[in-house]
Amino acid sequence: MKEKSGATTAQLNKKAARGTRNTKSRLHPRNRHRERYDFKQLIDCCPELAQFVKLNVYNDESIDFSNPDAVKMLNKALLKNSYDIDNWNIPQNYLCPPIPGRADYIHYMADLLRDNNNGEIPTGNMIKCLDIGVGANCVYPIIGNREYGWLFIGSDIDPVAIKSADRIIKSNPFLKGKIELRLQDNPKDFFCGILKKDEQIDLTVCNPPFHSSLAEAQSGTLRKLSNLGHKKVTKPTLNFGGQNSELWCEGGEKRFVRDMILQSKQFSTSCFWFSTLISKKYILKSVYKTLKRVEAVEVKTIPMGQGNKISRIVAWTFLSREQQEEWMKKRWNEM
Numbered sequence: 001m002k003e004k005s006g007a008t009t010a011q012l013n014k015k016a017a018r019g020t021r022n023t024k025s026r027l028h029p030r031n032r033h034r035e036r037y038d039f040k041q042l043i044d045c046c047p048e049l050a051q052f053v054k055l056n057v058y059n060d061e062s063i064d065f066s067n068p069d070a071v072k073m074l075n076k077a078l079l080k081n082s083y084d085i086d087n088w089n090i091p092q093n094y095l096c097p098p099i100p101g102r103a104d105y106i107h108y109m110a111d112l113l114r115d116n117n118n119g120e121i122p123t124g125n126m127i128k129c130l131d132i133g134v135g136a137n138c139v140y141p142i143i144g145n146r147e148y149g150w151l152f153i154g155s156d157i158d159p160v161a162i163k164s165a166d167r168i169i170k171s172n173p174f175l176k177g178k179i180e181l182r183l184q185d186n187p188k189d190f191f192c193g194i195l196k197k198d199e200q201i202d203l204t205v206c207n208p209p210f211h212s213s214l215a216e217a218q219s220g221t222l223r224k225l226s227n228l229g230h231k232k233v234t235k236p237t238l239n240f241g242g243q244n245s246e247l248w249c250e251g252g253e254k255r256f257v258r259d260m261i262l263q264s265k266q267f268s269t270s271c272f273w274f275s276t277l278i279s280k281k282y283i284l285k286s287v288y289k290t291l292k293r294v295e296a297v298e299v300k301t302i303p304m305g306q307g308n309k310i311s312r313i314v315a316w317t318f319l320s321r322e323q324q325e326e327w328m329k330k331r332w333n334e335m
Contacts, residue, residue: 026305033100046077087171132206136164268318275315
């Protein structure tokens with residue numbers, strides 16, 4: 001692990017400030033992936049990556065991001081190089097998420113906790129997070145634990161995804177006892193059946209299925225692949241993989257997030273900050289309307305940018321200022 005879980009915010013930011021040459025400036029300052037990929041270093045720690053690395057049109061080393069095998073091997077190398085994950089794999093056709101973007105989400109949530117904690121990021125195993133839809137890749141819990149020492153609950157409706165994430169945890173001993181996986185038996189529930197009675201968590205993260213149908217998901221994939229290759233693609237090959245439940249659901253991102261917000265009200269005192277990634281800007285109006293309906297006390301919208309893609313995190317809490325102070329005193333100030 002490159003950072004101690006007890007590192008102070010100042011120490012965490014110090015490393016982030018080093019070296020700005022060739023950085024991806026739209027990524028979070030503490031994101032380990034701000035600099036251009038050092039493929040020599042990545043191949044040193046993951047020799048299998050070498051076969052996928054070629055010179056691109058700009059005479060720079062890169063991979064073919066439309067090739068799912070290349071993307072998966074790059075992820076394996078990044079997780080090994082940056083987070084000491086020796087054994088990482090996912091079943092064929094399961095979502096293989098871009099690591100820099102996942103890391104950004106975790107770092108911005110750390111900032112959110114910092115803003116409630118007198119400017120200091122709370123680290124270590126006093127912080128407990130819920131990843132709604134942990135997937136077969138288990139990436140959010142890996143990054144959150146390795147960067148900040150946080151504990152995670154990973155929930156999913158897919159038994160195959162849960163088994164895959166469990167294999168990753170068992171194959172990397174330092175993750176044991178840090179990430180607990182829970183199968184959601186009812187695909188319509190987000191918190192019921194997952195959170196135990198009187199269980200408290202400090203934050204939730206979620207990457208919702210973006211599309212409302214398989215056809216819409218395939219159309220989006222064709223556009224993305226065409227943009228990557230600078231030529232029209234007519235056959236949908238998922239370069240980042242993804243099962244149906246990971247890519248689309250009835251009502252799409254809009255209904256998924258609406259239902260999550262409505263159900264979060266029932267657990268208003270069980271979690272400090274609920275949050276979700278929002279891919280489509282136009283649904284924000286509906287999101288804010290639903291948050292007003294459930295009487296969220298505070299709402300934060302955090303913009304994120306990776307490459308040409310713009311997304312945002314929406315976070316909300318039902319805790320009053322007094323309840324927030326009491327929460328921090330009981331849970332965070334014991335660290």
